[in-house]
Amino acid sequence: MISSAKLQVFLILSFVIIIADYFQMLGFVHGASDRVIIPIKQGIRNTAVSMELFRTVYARFPEISNTIEENKILRQSFEELQLESGRLREENIKLRKQLESPLPPSFHFAVASILAVSRYLEIGVGSAEGVKEKMPVVDGNTLIGTIAFVSRHRSSVMLLNDLDAKVAAKTARGVRGTVGGQTGSSIVLSNVLQKDPLILDDQVFTSGEDDLPPDLLIGKIARVSSDDVSVYKQAILTTPIAFDNLHTVFVITSL
């Protein structure tokens, strides 16, 4: 009976609390309890989420492990394909450019990928592909250099800025000279008579007087230097080719 009386007291107390809370008289209780409840709930929730994550990882560990391995392989494959795709795309652009270049249709080309750039440009075609020394190497209709050394499947290209390079050239105005390298990796048009005009931005082409085909673009005049006591004057040329970004070049194997 005592417990029943207690029960009634607690029931009445509960109803009083309900009424008080209904009329929002117990805001301080909620405020105080929130300060305790929120950290507890946050902690429990974070733990539960971590446990759930752990459970998921544990339950699916073989699958996840396989997926990670597969992902690694696919990523590697993707990167390889991306590289291959980039290389092919560039090669395609080059081929299109080469096809559209105003070179005689009688020219035959050997497509060569660049293996290294040092003093010489090393390319991946050699005597097996019909490459011989002195053959011109072009990108589009722009002359890059000439073959210096040939092995069975590799060749070295002497660039125009090499000190040993020597190519017979002419400007767009018909002024003749010799293109070669100069200390400091610049390309120089030299052996130009003082009376001949050298105008800035004039294009310079091969003249065809040596073994090279005529009218291959070499570059354009960037700076002219002359003095009155010399017989010849010279000009520094700039080439449109950026060797660092080159991946494919073409060797003209037959004219």
Next chain:
Amino acid sequence: MIWFYTICLFIAVVFETTIAPVPITAGILALFALVFAGENPWIFFLTGLMWDLFSMHLLGTGSVLFLIVSWIAQRYKRKFYLGNMLYQIIFISVVVASTSLIYYRTIQPAYLGASVLVSFLLGRLITMTSGSRWEDTGRLGI
């Protein structure tokens, strides 16, 4: 032993209001109502308040519900103590189902089953470890 009950109830309240809407507090309270047979009504009162605070119900409603459960357990204690164990299971199930229906507006069989099972197993555990107040018919005056 009272601390063990309190900790169990606290864990149940936190679990129910934080992790999953399983009416496990009501199940455990129904079990304690059977164990205490109307004694210690303050446990039901305070658990109800705690439950209301954690679940943001109107303060006091949980207390009323749980005190009513306690009163029913006291009212039919003879039947629960001396009758078939099925009565106890049915009592716990009814309390859990009612709470679920009132507060969650749904009865999910899986949650219901889990709550009843946990409560019943906890009751068995208490019976085995604490000299079994549950089956202490001396308190019934018979």
